[in-house]
Amino acid sequence: MANAWFETVAIAQKRAKKYLPPSVYGALVAGSEKGVTIEANQDAFAQIGFAPHVAGHKPHRELSTEVMGIPISMPVLISPTGVQAVHPEGEVAVARAAANRGTIMGLSSFASKPIDEVTEANENTLFQIYWCGTKDQILQRLERAKRAGAKGIIATLDWSFSNGRDWGSPWIPERLDLKTAAKFAPQAVTRPKWLYTFLKTGRVPDLTAPNLQAPGGEAPTFFGAYGEWMGTPPPTWEDVAWLREQWDGPFMLKGVTRIDDAKRAVDAGVTAISVSNHGGNNLDTTPATIRVLPGIAEAVGDEIEVLLDGGIRRGSDVAKALSLGAKAVMIGRAYLWGLAANGQAGVENVLDILRGGLDSAVLGQGKSSIHELSPEDLVVPEGFFLRLGDPGKLSGAVVDSKNSSSRTAADTNAAANGRVPVPKPAPASAASRS
Numbered sequence: 001m002a003n004a005w006f007e008t009v010a011i012a013q014k015r016a017k018k019y020l021p022p023s024v025y026g027a028l029v030a031g032s033e034k035g036v037t038i039e040a041n042q043d044a045f046a047q048i049g050f051a052p053h054v055a056g057h058k059p060h061r062e063l064s065t066e067v068m069g070i071p072i073s074m075p076v077l078i079s080p081t082g083v084q085a086v087h088p089e090g091e092v093a094v095a096r097a098a099a100n101r102g103t104i105m106g107l108s109s110f111a112s113k114p115i116d117e118v119t120e121a122n123e124n125t126l127f128q129i130y131w132c133g134t135k136d137q138i139l140q141r142l143e144r145a146k147r148a149g150a151k152g153i154i155a156t157l158d159w160s161f162s163n164g165r166d167w168g169s170p171w172i173p174e175r176l177d178l179k180t181a182a183k184f185a186p187q188a189v190t191r192p193k194w195l196y197t198f199l200k201t202g203r204v205p206d207l208t209a210p211n212l213q214a215p216g217g218e219a220p221t222f223f224g225a226y227g228e229w230m231g232t233p234p235p236t237w238e239d240v241a242w243l244r245e246q247w248d249g250p251f252m253l254k255g256v257t258r259i260d261d262a263k264r265a266v267d268a269g270v271t272a273i274s275v276s277n278h279g280g281n282n283l284d285t286t287p288a289t290i291r292v293l294p295g296i297a298e299a300v301g302d303e304i305e306v307l308l309d310g311g312i313r314r315g316s317d318v319a320k321a322l323s324l325g326a327k328a329v330m331i332g333r334a335y336l337w338g339l340a341a342n343g344q345a346g347v348e349n350v351l352d353i354l355r356g357g358l359d360s361a362v363l364g365q366g367k368s369s370i371h372e373l374s375p376e377d378l379v380v381p382e383g384f385f386l387r388l389g390d391p392g393k394l395s396g397a398v399v400d401s402k403n404s405s406s407r408t409a410a411d412t413n414a415a416a417n418g419r420v421p422v423p424k425p426a427p428a429s430a431a432s433r434s
């Protein structure tokens with residue numbers, strides 16, 4: 001049997017493409033419209049360089065940290081995604097892998113597995129909710145998450161109803177019954193290994209969202225839930241503050257890309273934000289998250305924890321995000337590729353790749369801890385950073401960091417060394433105050 005281990009996330013993605021039926025693979029790639037943002041998220045990391053030392057490296061490197069009061073062995077969390085048709089064990093396999101590697105599981109509202117099974121697999125589970133349905137329904141879901149032992153909430157509020165894709169959206173049935181299975185069959189038979197993993201369990205992919213089930217009711221279908229979400233009037237900032245008050249524990253707001261929104265999130269009382277564009281599924285042409293991170297971290301990083309997601313495929317990407325002010329990162333497609341390629345072991349494989357790459361980056365920079373990483377360790381192209389929604393700037397939403405008033409002596413030195421100054425991120429200790 002071929003070796004199931006893979007050495008990079010790119011290889012896991014190739015295997016996922018080969019293994020999954022095209023429509024399932026297509027649903028994971030997703031992205032909206034032209035796919036500019038999904039590409040930009042990854043390209044932006046490739047544009048940032050390192051300037052590694054040749055000697056004086058530290059023999060031991062500290063990679064552990066704490067997010068939303070939960071100690072974790074590495075600054076990489078599982079971002080919530082609905083993974084219905086990738087693998088029969090779905091989110092439970094992902095949760096186990098995250099637990100085995102000492103990190104946090106983010107469970108989507110649209111997940112295929114009930115939250116109780118997931119918290120049993122990983123006690124450090126954060127439950128993700130959308131602003132979907134009535135306030136009573138939202139309260140029921142929070143209540144259920146609490147009973148199941150979720151340690152915190154991720155409220156994903158960015159608008160992610162993509163308006164079609166230039167490469168065509170995959171066909172996914174509302175339910176997998178005999179009729180739709182027959183329509184799906186030509187795709188499925190071209191992927192016999194995928195089909196076999198499901199057939200072994202005696203089940204077809206369950207396209208329902210059990211965590212949105214009303215007490216005594218039936219689990220809605222994925223598309224039924226999606227329709228309800230789209231039909232719910234969008235939340236106001238007062239609604240965000242209300243939502244936050246309903247959970248007496250750590251609370252993350254996911255989807256922030258602007259400084260003004262980050263400040264309003266602080267006012268609403270959140271514990272953490274994730275700088276995120278939903279992995280390129282929000283408005284296409286929204287800039288890469290890493291380009292807006294430093295301005296946001298500078299503005300609110302001493303009051304709340306600032307995380308980032310979008311485009312993380314390597315441990316060096318994690319190091320870059322941390323150097324620019326993120327406390328930790330969240331991954332989406334990277335673990336989905338791992339799950340498709342090799343189930344739970346594939347997700348562990350991805351987390352190991354990220355850990356190894358992060359450790360190498362910390363070593364190369366001559367640091368003994370992720371908490372020592374700083375922007376001055378990076379080589380960044382001119383005009384790379386963007387400050388969106390900075391109320392201090394009159395010229396509109398976007399201001400080049402060259403014009404930032406937050407320049408320090410270190411920035412000036414960096415500029416003199418041919419590197420571009422970046423906004424100063426909050427010190428790691430300050431970020432953990434909340």
Ligand SMILES: Cc1cc2nc3c(=O)[nH]c(=O)nc-3n(C[C@H](O)[C@H](O)[C@H](O)COP(=O)(O)O)c2cc1C
Pocket residue numbers: 027028029030041079080081082108109110128156254276277278279280309310311312330331332333334
């Ligand atoms: C297939 C897919 C499904 C997703 N589903 C959700 C979801 O249900 N809830 C959510 O908050 N984010 C969802 N996301 C966004 C991810 O949590 C995360 O923000 C994004 O994947 C990060 O970008 P990356 O895939 O480049 O790592 C989804 C992303 C993908 C690719």
